Amino acid sequence: MDLVLTPVGAAAGVAVCCTPLTAPSISEADALALATTLKALADPARLRLLSLIAAHEGHDACVCDLTEPVGLSQPTVSHHLKVLVDAGLLTREKRGVWVHYTLVPGALDVITSHLASHLTAAA
Amino acid sequence: MDLVLTPVGAAAGVAVCCTPLTAPSISEADALALATTLKALADPARLRLLSLIAAHEGHDACVCDLTEPVGLSQPTVSHHLKVLVDAGLLTREKRGVWVHYTLVPGALDVITSHLASHLTAAA
């Protein structure tokens, strides 16, 4: 239903502010999906949790390894870990009484490559 | 003031849940800084704005180029652009009546390399 409203200068050749498009931009759906994943990353507590897990042998750590270093309550840590699992950045595995969280290999690469492909110049 | 509370298994050699640390993790300050920048990226409207600007010739676009494609009000677009400038992802330049926003070259690379260095395995 969008009416074409005064395409300024289009017919008259008047200098317009706009530079021409040279490539397609990200779709609304892709932007939403990327933003959702980035939101999971965009928190200092969650970055520290991911970094702590990455620093552990096998990129694997249990909650008891993580609560004290980040200085947050156990329920809060549990909440953040759930966010990271839901975002596909961690996997959860129960081992007896303990729960181990492990980095998903390549998950970060997927994010950064999407960022690069949509937000950078093609040469 | 933290008292050392029952370092379980430390003396007895009992199997503990925890895997050993093999590397240092991100600092609290670095995590905060990275999260702040990522928050600027973690919004679908801002991702679309960045992508639109990247798709323009010279990675440069004026506000009038951006308002209609993202489908948001002009003040909202202006707000998002300010967030991106404050995050160091865009630069702002006034040209007569119009204002042009330009991608900061390499800004995205800085983010992704920080992510990679803190959150991935060292081989």
Add this chain to the structure above:
DNA sequence: ATGCTACATCGACACCTATCTATATTGACA
């Protein structure tokens, strides 16, 4: 069975943020 320990869920609260409308500001032009 009972209790203990590790972790998750619930409910509440304070704070942040995305969005809008209305208005101000700034520059071009007649």
Add this chain to the structure above:
DNA sequence: TGTCAATATAGATAGGTGTCGATGTAGCAT
């Protein structure tokens, strides 16, 4: 100078989110 167009700022509001304490759940040990 006065008007118009492009953009920014202000104020308001609805919804999201990080945090906590309290409580629930599940597995191990005695």
